[in-house]
Amino acid sequence: MKNEAGQAARQPVAAEANPIYEDARRDTVQEHDHNRITLAQTQAWDASSRTPVLFGFVIALLWLMVGTWLGDISSFKFDWPDLLVSEAYLTFGRLRPAHLNVMVYGWASNAMFAVALWIMPRLCHTRLHWQRVALAGIAIWNMGVFMGVLLLLLGTSDGLEWLEFDRYSADPMMVAGALLVGMSVWKTLLARKVHHLYVSVWYVAASFPWFVIIFTAGNLPLYQGVESAAVNWFYAHNALGLWLTTINLGLIYYLMPKILGRPVYSYWLSLIGFWGLALFYALNGMHHLIGGPMPSWMIATSITASILMVIPVVAVGINQHMTVVGRFGAMRYSPALTLLVLAAMAYTAVSLQGIMTALVNINRVTHFTHWTIAHSHLGLYMFVTFSLFGGIYYILPKILQREWPSAALIRAHILLIVAGMVLYVVALGIGGVLQGLSLLDASQSFQASVEAAKPWLLTRSVAAVIITLGHIVFFMHVMWLLLMKTEPGARPASPFHAIIPVLVEDRTGAHEGKPS
Amino acid sequence: MTRLTVLILGALATVIFALIVLVILPQSMLGKLQAPPELKPYTLEEARGREVYIANGCIYCHSQQVRDPNITTDIAKGLGNRASVPEDYVHDKPHLLGTMRTGPDLFNVGSRLPAKEWHLAHLYQPRALVSWSIMPAFPFLFQHKAVAESGDTVVNLPPAYAPAHGVIVTTPDADALVAYLLALKHDYAVPVAGDKAETEKDALPISGSQEGKP
Numbered sequence: 001m002k003n004e005a006g007q008a009a010r011q012p013v014a015a016e017a018n019p020i021y022e023d024a025r026r027d028t029v030q031e032h033d034h035n036r037i038t039l040a041q042t043q044a045w046d047a048s049s050r051t052p053v054l055f056g057f058v059i060a061l062l063w064l065m066v067g068t069w070l071g072d073i074s075s076f077k078f079d080w081p082d083l084l085v086s087e088a089y090l091t092f093g094r095l096r097p098a099h100l101n102v103m104v105y106g107w108a109s110n111a112m113f114a115v116a117l118w119i120m121p122r123l124c125h126t127r128l129h130w131q132r133v134a135l136a137g138i139a140i141w142n143m144g145v146f147m148g149v150l151l152l153l154l155g156t157s158d159g160l161e162w163l164e165f166d167r168y169s170a171d172p173m174m175v176a177g178a179l180l181v182g183m184s185v186w187k188t189l190l191a192r193k194v195h196h197l198y199v200s201v202w203y204v205a206a207s208f209p210w211f212v213i214i215f216t217a218g219n220l221p222l223y224q225g226v227e228s229a230a231v232n233w234f235y236a237h238n239a240l241g242l243w244l245t246t247i248n249l250g251l252i253y254y255l256m257p258k259i260l261g262r263p264v265y266s267y268w269l270s271l272i273g274f275w276g277l278a279l280f281y282a283l284n285g286m287h288h289l290i291g292g293p294m295p296s297w298m299i300a301t302s303i304t305a306s307i308l309m310v311i312p313v314v315a316v317g318i319n320q321h322m323t324v325v326g327r328f329g330a331m332r333y334s335p336a337l338t339l340l341v342l343a344a345m346a347y348t349a350v351s352l353q354g355i356m357t358a359l360v361n362i363n364r365v366t367h368f369t370h371w372t373i374a375h376s377h378l379g380l381y382m383f384v385t386f387s388l389f390g391g392i393y394y395i396l397p398k399i400l401q402r403e404w405p406s407a408a409l410i411r412a413h414i415l416l417i418v419a420g421m422v423l424y425v426v427a428l429g430i431g432g433v434l435q436g437l438s439l440l441d442a443s444q445s446f447q448a449s450v451e452a453a454k455p456w457l458l459t460r461s462v463a464a465v466i467i468t469l470g471h472i473v474f475f476m477h478v479m480w481l482l483l484m485k486t487e488p489g490a491r492p493a494s495p496f497h498a499i500i501p502v503l504v505e506d507r508t509g510a511h512e513g514k515p516s
Numbered sequence: 517m518t519r520l521t522v523l524i525l526g527a528l529a530t531v532i533f534a535l536i537v538l539v540i541l542p543q544s545m546l547g548k549l550q551a552p553p554e555l556k557p558y559t560l561e562e563a564r565g566r567e568v569y570i571a572n573g574c575i576y577c578h579s580q581q582v583r584d585p586n587i588t589t590d591i592a593k594g595l596g597n598r599a600s601v602p603e604d605y606v607h608d609k610p611h612l613l614g615t616m617r618t619g620p621d622l623f624n625v626g627s628r629l630p631a632k633e634w635h636l637a638h639l640y641q642p643r644a645l646v647s648w649s650i651m652p653a654f655p656f657l658f659q660h661k662a663v664a665e666s667g668d669t670v671v672n673l674p675p676a677y678a679p680a681h682g683v684i685v686t687t688p689d690a691d692a693l694v695a696y697l698l699a700l701k702h703d704y705a706v707p708v709a710g711d712k713a714e715t716e717k718d719a720l721p722i723s724g725s726q727e728g729k730p
Contacts, residue, residue, distance in 0.1 A: 078650055085653045092652045093573020155571035159610040197517045206527035213531055217539060225605035227546050229613050234538045278527060282534030291583030292613055293600040298542060364587045368579060368617035439617060442592035446620050447648050
């Protein structure tokens with residue numbers, strides 16, 4: 001019964017079988033009967049989460065386009081400081097926090113809600129429970145984000161980085177929204193029909209209580225003076241460590257082995273990675289205040305915890321990279337896998353870079369410079385956003401029951417964002433170090449530090465334009481996928497079911513049936 | 517893992533542990549800080565200026581801290597005569613320590629640049645005074661009038677940056693922001709922070725401070 005369903009689904013593949021692709025098929029297609037679940041079951045679980053997942057992804061994409069525009073204008077303002085200065089809501093000091101908040105709470109968090117709601121039914125072998133609660137949660141969350149951005153642009157800010165949104169109007173809505181989505185996730189988890197909790201479940205399920213606790217703690221109006229700074233960076237670092245990182249690691253842990261058709265390298269490394277992250281990451285925040293007016297024991301605690309982060313980072317790194325090693329070729333066939341592998345590499349890179357930057361000798365140069373911005377984009381873009389793009393490439397066809405219409409658009413998107421982001425991180429990283437060395441040199445004027453960074457800031461703006469083009473391509477492609485009409489039950493004539501290379505041209509000609 | 521209780525209790529334990537170490541413990545320790553006698557609470561106008569500073573995101577380019585001279589050159593570069601200490605910030609809610617120095621540190625800007633006229637012209641058009649500056653101009657903090665009325669503060673601009681007709685006068689927000697910037701002076705001596713001040717017997721009188729004295 002279950003085998004019939006699985007084989008029927010792959011019938012078109014078999015019809016187009018070609019010896020050249022046998023290897024690829026062995027690498028990328030997993031036999032369903034190993035898992036004792038049928039295609040019909042996964043389709044039913046996907047269907048149960050379809051509405052909130054689509055809702056989350058579409059809103060996330062709209063925010064992504066808004067945030068891209070905000071980031072572009074903020075970047076251009078470094079090169080042309082008199083650009084758009086006449087109105088208060090267009091000033092750099094409002095657009096830049098708006099960019100950060102839109103990207104974190106609008107784009108990434110909404111896409112992560114969708115990922116969490118899609119992944120839980122799959123891993124708990126049950127339908128999504130409390131679907132409408134999740135839907136309401138996403139809606140309320142976005143009302144909060146919209147309110148927060150609007151007030152921020154109009155000049156109402158809590159004044160704390162990452163916590164700018166108004167604590168009396170926007171933030172309570174966001175807490176309520178995250179709680180509602182979290183309730184749906186946990187209800188599904190409680191109704192699970194599997195005994196063992198897969199590693200992705202740990203990360204995704206724990207992220208919701210973590211986020212609600214740190215976001216509430218960060219927004220309480222209780223703190224004054226340097227204590228306000230301590231809470232600020234306790235939150236801002238944990239928003240990355242216990243929210244953005246965790247759900248995306250969960251996504252990578254689920255999809256990477258699934259697409260490759262081989263298990264995660266080591267269960268024990270997963271355990272070390274998860275609990276090590278939970279224990280050490282939460283203590284990292286004060287390394288943003290090295291040398292500053294904080295009690296030295298607090299900064300020492302965070303530097304120590306930052307160094308201990310080597311343990312979970314290396315554990316997760318070995319676990320994820322060893323899952324892929326020997327199967328990198330499969331990346332040609334799956335844009336989702338390509339992006340997830342790049343995201344996993346970026347996670348290792350950004351974490352090791354962050355540990356390095358927490359060391360006093362390096363921090364004295366890089367603190368207060370554009371290096372920090374390059375570092376955060378390596379994390380928030382190359383890790384978090386690549387991972388979410390990869391998730392969208394995998395999940396949307398599953399819940400829409402149709403394939404991406406264009407391989408060329410996928411190639412264009414990935415090429416543009418990878419090229420743009422590599423240029424961004426390298427250029428701004430160099431600019432930041434030059435700026436930092438100048439700031440540290442007592443014989444140089446402040447002007448020298450500004451002049452040192454200027455050409456690299458301009459390069460960053462070029463990179464921003466390239467990334468923007470990538471986002472436009474992706475947005476149009478998603479809209480095309482959403483709006484295209486397919487006959488029910490019909491398989492579209494798309495390259496994806498036939499396992500042919502998506503990310504390179506098919507130069508063998510084998511797929512067209514020509515002799516090579 | 518197979519148990520949900522292990523997952524949820526473990527997750528809560530780690531984050532609450534961090535919350536205790538980095539938020540609750542310091543709150544109880546730092547809550548007792550006394551403001552140095554020279555550090556006055558903000559006046560109403562300075563407090564309004566601080567709101568303007570926050571609303572327009574000055575913090576994204578300007579820090580307000582002089583770091584430890586053992587690891588940085590902040591003092592050698594003239595940002596202050598001593599490293600900043602927690603006592604300097606007891607009136608700050610929220611803190612504005614900052615994480616970027618795209619622009620210069622402002623912890624002692626009131627001592628370094630004490631002229632109100634300079635700040636007004638610089639906020640209206642930074643490049644009128646500093647040709648290489650990449651700071652945004654803030655024309656929306658000013659008004660363009662045909663003639664100055666009584667009570668208006670006229671901004672003195674170099675001819676190249678002045679409007680062809682009429683004058684540029686300040687808004688209350690611009691006046692308040694400059695009042696706040698001029699109040700940023702932290703060159704008084706403070707009790708030596710850190711280990712020595714922790715114990716009562718070692719707490720030295722202010723005159724015992726090593727810095728800020730010739």
